[in-house]
Structure formats: C-alpha cells, structure tokens
Amino acid sequence: MEIQSTKKLVFLLLFLPIIYTTAQPLIHHHLTILNDKAALLAFKDAITEDSQAVLADWQNSSNVCNFTGVVCNYQQNRVEQLRLNGGGIHGPLSPFLSNLTGLRLLDLSENNLVGPIPPELSSLWRLNELNLFGNLLHGPIPDSLSLLSGLFFIDLKGNHLTGIIPSSILYNCTSLGYIDLSENALHGEIPPEIGNRLLSLMFLQLYSNNLSGKLPPSLSNCTILKWLDVENNSLSGELPTQTVSRWKLLELLLLSNNLFTSHDHNTNLAPFFSALSNCTHLQGIELAGMGLGGQLPTTIDQLGMNLSSIYLQDNQIFGSIPPTIVNLSNLMVLNLSSNLLNGTIPDKIGRLQNLQSLILANNLLIGPIPPSIGQIDRLSQLDLSKNRLSGEVPGNLGNLTLLSDLFLQENKLSGISPSIGRCESLNKLDVSFNRLTAIPKEIFGLTLMENFLNLSHNLINGPLPLELSNMKSVHEIDLSSNSFHGSIFPQLEGCAAARMINLSHNSLEGKLPSMLELPENLESLDISFNSLSGEIPVSLGGSLSLVQLNLSYNDFNGPIPTSGRFTNFTSLSFLGNPHICGSIPGVPVCK
Known part of the structure; x- marks a missing residue:
C-alpha cells in the first residue's frame, strides 16, 4: 500500500506543472474579463442615478459581453468596444475605464459627461478610436494621450476644453488619420511639425477655437x-x-x-x-x-x-x-455677398442648373436681373438685395417651383411680374426699398407663405388688396411707407397666423370698422401716420396677444377704450391725435 501511495505522489508531482501550465491561460482569461467587468461597473457607479437607467442591464450577475454598448473579443476574452453614444449619461468620465486595456474603440459621444479627461486613459494602449464629442468636459487635453501610439481617430469636438493642442499627441500618435478638436476654447498655435509626423492625416478639423499664428x-x-x-x-x-x-x-x-x-x-x-x-x-x-x-x-x-x-x-x-x-x-451654393463686386450678373448664369442658393447681396451690381435665373429649376434661395439692379423682376422666376426665399430689397426695381404668384413654395418675399408702383394681386395668392411679406418703402398706390386676407399662414406683413389709400377692411383676422402687421406711413382714411377683429396671435399692429378718423374700436382691446399698438398721427376722436388690452398701452400709442381723450397719463382727460 505504501508503494502504491508513493507512486501516486510521484505521478502528481511530475504532472502538476503540466496541469498548472495548461490551466494558466484559462485562469488569466477569467481574471481579465472580471477586471473589465469591474471597470465598467465602477464607471456606472460614478454617473448620476437618473442616467444609470440607461445601463440597467449592467448587473454584477450578468455576462459582461451582454452589457448594453459592450462588444467583446471572444478569442481574447476581453472587452474590445464600448459604444454609449447619445445615451443621455450624466456624470464624470471615470478613470477606471483605463483598466479596459483590451479596448480598441471608446465612443461616449453626445452625452453629458463632465469634468476633465482622465490622464489614465493613456493605459488603453490598444485604442484605435477615441470619441468624446458633444459632452461637457473641461480642462486641458492630457499630454499622456500621446502614449496611444495606435490611435487613428480622435474626436473631442463640442466640449469646454482649454489650453493648447498638445504637440506630443500630434508627434507621437503617427497613425492619426482623423482629428477633430473643434468647438472648444483651445488657444495657441497649431504645432508647427504636425505635417512632418502625421503623414496619414486625412481629416483635420479645428474650427471654432481661439487658435492663432x-x-x-x-x-x-x-x-x-x-x-x-x-x-x-x-x-x-x-x-x-x-x-x-x-x-x-x-x-x-x-x-x-x-x-x-x-x-x-x-x-x-x-x-x-x-x-x-x-x-x-x-x-x-x-x-x-x-x-x-x-x-x-x-x-x-x-x-x-x-x-x-x-x-x-x-x-x-x-x-x-x-x-x-x-x-x-455642379455648383449648388454660390455666395459672393458683401463684397465690392460691380458690373452685371452674367447673362448665362442659368447654366448653373444644380444651383440651390444664389446670394449676391450687398454689392454694387447694376443692370437687370437676368431672365436665365428662371431656368435654374432647383433654386430655393435667391438673394440679390442691396445692389443697384433695375428694371422689372423677370416673369419666368415664377417657374421656380422650389423657390423658398426671394430677397430683392434695396435696389431700383420698377416692376414685379404676376407670375411670381406661381412660386407656391415661397416663404419669404422682400421687395422693400425699391421703386414699385403696383403689386400684382397674384402675390397675395401665396396662401402657403409662412415667414414674411415685405413690400414697404415703395411707391405702391391703390386700395389695400382684399386678397391680403387670404394669406392665412404668413407671420409678418409689412406694407408701410407706400401710397395705399382707402379704408382698412374688417377681414384682417383672415391673416390668421400673423404676429405683426404694419400699414403705417400710407394714405389710409376713413373709420376703422367697429367690429374690427384681429388675428388671434397678433403681437404688433402699426397703423400710424395715416388719415384715419372716428372712434377707436373697443374690439381692438379684445386681442389678448397684442403687445404693441401704434395709432399715432391720425385723426381719431373720442375716448380711448378702457377694456381689455387698452389697460396696458401708454400715451406713446396715441401721439398726434389731438381729438382723443382718456385716463392714460399724457392724454387729455375726457370731459
């Protein structure tokens, strides 16, 4: 029996190293994945409680490779990727993430991470991609990140980072192909040797900082x-x-x-x-x-x-x-505005068939608007304002079914074609400060126009077009400083979405309709500097949204109503009406 026991002991002693050597990788793999799990749970513990719900499946009892945002390398039994972009995570960027030494990709972009970038991240020596874009991180970019020699992609855009761009990162991380440090508060010079080291660089974005040199x-x-x-x-x-x-x-x-x-x-x-x-x-x-x-x-x-x-x-x-x-x-956008350009607009500009935005505003251009512009089918924005253009607005602009913004103000234009009323997509039309004497009624047929209609400071005469009341969607209407005459019709409430209506500096006359109803959301009404008369309608005070009312320099008479919004207006709303009275300070008291 003793001989047999001795043989067993010798056998164990001989083969124990072999058993240990065989099991060691398994033990090591088990320990490394446990370390990765501990690092991730420490990261979770550091963030705020309300954002931990995003990581609800990060439990100690769960397999780390099933965690949200985690990708494992099963061959090495390591966490290889951590993607939590746009997860609504609040809290600090935990330095414990530096224990994920098998990590090749770390993407925590578009969250609400605060505090500095941990220098310990330099331990992630296998890292190829670091994306912390769109957080609230502050402080300098750590020099220690220069140890990430295999880094190809780094995006720190849209944080509150300060200090200089560390030259060590640009010199040592020679595999970098994509760098984005934009929208921070970095200062100083771009490291001068950058191009001597980063020969694989394809994308360099440093916009919206305080860089000099x-x-x-x-x-x-x-x-x-x-x-x-x-x-x-x-x-x-x-x-x-x-x-x-x-x-x-x-x-x-x-x-x-x-x-x-x-x-x-x-x-x-x-x-x-x-x-x-x-x-x-x-x-x-x-x-x-x-x-x-x-x-x-x-x-x-x-x-x-x-x-x-x-x-x-x-x-x-x-x-x-x-x-x-x-x-x-293939040009889609041409913006030459606010320069000193003179001469005429090229006649053949209509050959730019892919153009979507043509902006030549605030120059010294003369001559007519080339009719060939009406051939640019894809044009959605045309801005020729603040030049010295003359003649009539070409009728074939009405062919531009995608035209949304048309800015022609501050020129010397003398006419506008009714065909502009065919531009059903038009949202903004400004032909103010020109020499227009008439406005086609078709313009007021743009019932889908939403933003604004500005015809002010022209020579337009005639009565207010009743068709104006059909513009149910427009927010701002400015017909001021023209020669409109006649009375104001009661259908102004038809401009249902209007927040501002300006009819000042015209020749409007007669009484305001006693049942004048204003659009529900109207905030500003200006009918000053006309020849309106009669009593001020009580119905004006019924507009709960009205903040600014200007009835100055007309010939209104009688008492100022005291109900509704009239309690909020001062004498500045009624200047230059010698025949009115009321309880507002600065206005004669009624007898």
Missing part, C-alpha cells in the same frame, strides 16, 4: 489630406498657396473668419485660385469674413467639375463676376 507649412507633407476646417479662429498670414497646391485629394477647404490675406498685400487672389486648380477633387471652398482683396480670376472655372459650394462673402473682392463661373456646372 500661421497655418503650419509642414501640412504640405500631408499629401492625402481631404478635409481642412480651421474656421472661426484667429489664424493669420497669406493664404497657404504652396501648401494647398500639394493636396491633390482635397475635398473641403474651410478657412473662413480668420485673419488671412491674399497675395501682394491683400490685392491678388489669382495665385491661390491657381493653386486650388490642382485639387481636382475639391467640393467646397469657404473663405468668408476675412476682408480678402483682389479680383475673381477668369480661370475660376478651373476649380473643377466636382465643386459644389463657394462661400466668399464678407470680403473686399472687387471687379466683375467672371462669366466663366457658369462653367462650374
């Missing part, structure tokens, strides 16, 4: 760059002509609202546009709000057939609009 010339080495967006900063220097010329794959270049200048002391745009012609994939260019000087080159059509948007507003671009611009056949 120049755009680093080293970015010219990022030859596969597709998007560059540095809008709304304080970057300066000449437009990056040499750098841009090497970005053959560039799709979007957004530099607006910085301090860049054009060449030759801010007088020459030609070199930069010439460099852009090398970017054959270019889809959008935004250079707005910088006071850039120079003329648009006649070679602008060499920007390529992929170009869909040009934003050059709020600059000092002078000269005429090049006729060659009509060759950019």
Whole structure:
C-alpha cells in the first residue's frame, strides 16, 4: 500500500506543472474579463442615478459581453468596444475605464459627461478610436494621450476644453488619420511639425477655437489630406498657396473668419485660385469674413467639375463676376455677398442648373436681373438685395417651383411680374426699398407663405388688396411707407397666423370698422401716420396677444377704450391725435 501511495505522489508531482501550465491561460482569461467587468461597473457607479437607467442591464450577475454598448473579443476574452453614444449619461468620465486595456474603440459621444479627461486613459494602449464629442468636459487635453501610439481617430469636438493642442499627441500618435478638436476654447498655435509626423492625416478639423499664428507649412507633407476646417479662429498670414497646391485629394477647404490675406498685400487672389486648380477633387471652398482683396480670376472655372459650394462673402473682392463661373456646372451654393463686386450678373448664369442658393447681396451690381435665373429649376434661395439692379423682376422666376426665399430689397426695381404668384413654395418675399408702383394681386395668392411679406418703402398706390386676407399662414406683413389709400377692411383676422402687421406711413382714411377683429396671435399692429378718423374700436382691446399698438398721427376722436388690452398701452400709442381723450397719463382727460 505504501508503494502504491508513493507512486501516486510521484505521478502528481511530475504532472502538476503540466496541469498548472495548461490551466494558466484559462485562469488569466477569467481574471481579465472580471477586471473589465469591474471597470465598467465602477464607471456606472460614478454617473448620476437618473442616467444609470440607461445601463440597467449592467448587473454584477450578468455576462459582461451582454452589457448594453459592450462588444467583446471572444478569442481574447476581453472587452474590445464600448459604444454609449447619445445615451443621455450624466456624470464624470471615470478613470477606471483605463483598466479596459483590451479596448480598441471608446465612443461616449453626445452625452453629458463632465469634468476633465482622465490622464489614465493613456493605459488603453490598444485604442484605435477615441470619441468624446458633444459632452461637457473641461480642462486641458492630457499630454499622456500621446502614449496611444495606435490611435487613428480622435474626436473631442463640442466640449469646454482649454489650453493648447498638445504637440506630443500630434508627434507621437503617427497613425492619426482623423482629428477633430473643434468647438472648444483651445488657444495657441497649431504645432508647427504636425505635417512632418502625421503623414496619414486625412481629416483635420479645428474650427471654432481661439487658435492663432500661421497655418503650419509642414501640412504640405500631408499629401492625402481631404478635409481642412480651421474656421472661426484667429489664424493669420497669406493664404497657404504652396501648401494647398500639394493636396491633390482635397475635398473641403474651410478657412473662413480668420485673419488671412491674399497675395501682394491683400490685392491678388489669382495665385491661390491657381493653386486650388490642382485639387481636382475639391467640393467646397469657404473663405468668408476675412476682408480678402483682389479680383475673381477668369480661370475660376478651373476649380473643377466636382465643386459644389463657394462661400466668399464678407470680403473686399472687387471687379466683375467672371462669366466663366457658369462653367462650374455642379455648383449648388454660390455666395459672393458683401463684397465690392460691380458690373452685371452674367447673362448665362442659368447654366448653373444644380444651383440651390444664389446670394449676391450687398454689392454694387447694376443692370437687370437676368431672365436665365428662371431656368435654374432647383433654386430655393435667391438673394440679390442691396445692389443697384433695375428694371422689372423677370416673369419666368415664377417657374421656380422650389423657390423658398426671394430677397430683392434695396435696389431700383420698377416692376414685379404676376407670375411670381406661381412660386407656391415661397416663404419669404422682400421687395422693400425699391421703386414699385403696383403689386400684382397674384402675390397675395401665396396662401402657403409662412415667414414674411415685405413690400414697404415703395411707391405702391391703390386700395389695400382684399386678397391680403387670404394669406392665412404668413407671420409678418409689412406694407408701410407706400401710397395705399382707402379704408382698412374688417377681414384682417383672415391673416390668421400673423404676429405683426404694419400699414403705417400710407394714405389710409376713413373709420376703422367697429367690429374690427384681429388675428388671434397678433403681437404688433402699426397703423400710424395715416388719415384715419372716428372712434377707436373697443374690439381692438379684445386681442389678448397684442403687445404693441401704434395709432399715432391720425385723426381719431373720442375716448380711448378702457377694456381689455387698452389697460396696458401708454400715451406713446396715441401721439398726434389731438381729438382723443382718456385716463392714460399724457392724454387729455375726457370731459
């Protein structure tokens, strides 16, 4: 018996290392997944109670790989992805997440996470994607994130981060292809060596920060760059002509609202546009709000057939609009407003068949509105306001069935075609401050118009069109400063959605209808500076929403009603009516 027991002991001693060696990976795997689970539960404990309901299935008794937002790598028995974007999670970003060392993707975007970004996240050495976009995180971007050498995607946009952009991250995380640090409060310069290290960079978005200095010339080495967006900063220097010329794959270049200048002391745009012609994939260019000087080159059509948007507003671009611009056949948005452009609008602009928004406002353009604009079937926004355009508004604009916004104010236009009444999608129409002498009744047939109708400051005469009462959806109606005459009809309540009606500075006369009913939601009624007379109707006070009433400079007489909303109005509503009286301070007392 002793011999047999000894043999068993020897057998166990010989094979115990083999059994231990075989079981060790199983034990290790079990422990690592338990560690991952503990890290996730610690993250849950840190957030507020009201947002823990989102993670209701995160229970100690549950399999961690079945947790909401968790994806496991079953081969390694580790948590590999954590996706909780848009989950409504409130609370701090727990440093315990740094124990998830098998993590390759961390997406906590569009939540309400507060506090700093934990430096401990640098332990996630396998991480490829870090997305914390759209939270309430504050403080600096930790330098320690530079240890995430395999990082390809980082998005920290839309937080309250401060400090500088850590150069260590841009220099050490050499696999980065996507960087978005926009909409924070970062300051300082863009690290100058960025382009010497990040040769795989395709997307760089730094807009809406407080960055200063120049755009680093080293970015010219990022030859596969597709998007560059540095809008709304304080970057300066000449437009990056040499750098841009090497970005053959560039799709979007957004530099607006910085301090860049054009060449030759801010007088020459030609070199930069010439460099852009090398970017054959270019889809959008935004250079707005910088006071850039120079003329648009006649070679602008060499920007390529992929170009869909040009934003050059709020600059000092002078000269005429090049006729060659009509060759950019895929253009959808053209905004050249608030410059010093002169001459006429190109006659053949109607060739831009894909155009949806044409904005040439606030320039020095002269001549007629080209009828070819009526051939742009997809046009939804047309803004030619604040120029010196003359003649009649072309009748074929009525063919634009998708036209929503039509702004023609502050020109020298003398007529408008009845066919505009066919633009059934029209929501905003402003032809104020022109020389119109008549307005077609068809305009008042736009019963679906919602935002505003502004015909003020023209020379329109005749009675108020009764068809006005058919505009049931419009919010604001301004017919002031014209020569309308006759009486005010009682059907104003037909403008059911109106919040503002202005009929001031006309030649309206006669009495207000005793049963004048106002639209239910009307907040402001101005009929001042007319020749209206008679007593003020008591029914005006029945409009519970009325906040502003101006009856000044007419010839009303008798007592001011004391009921309803009249108790809220001051003498400013009744100036220049010498024959009225009432109990309002500043108005003669009735005898």
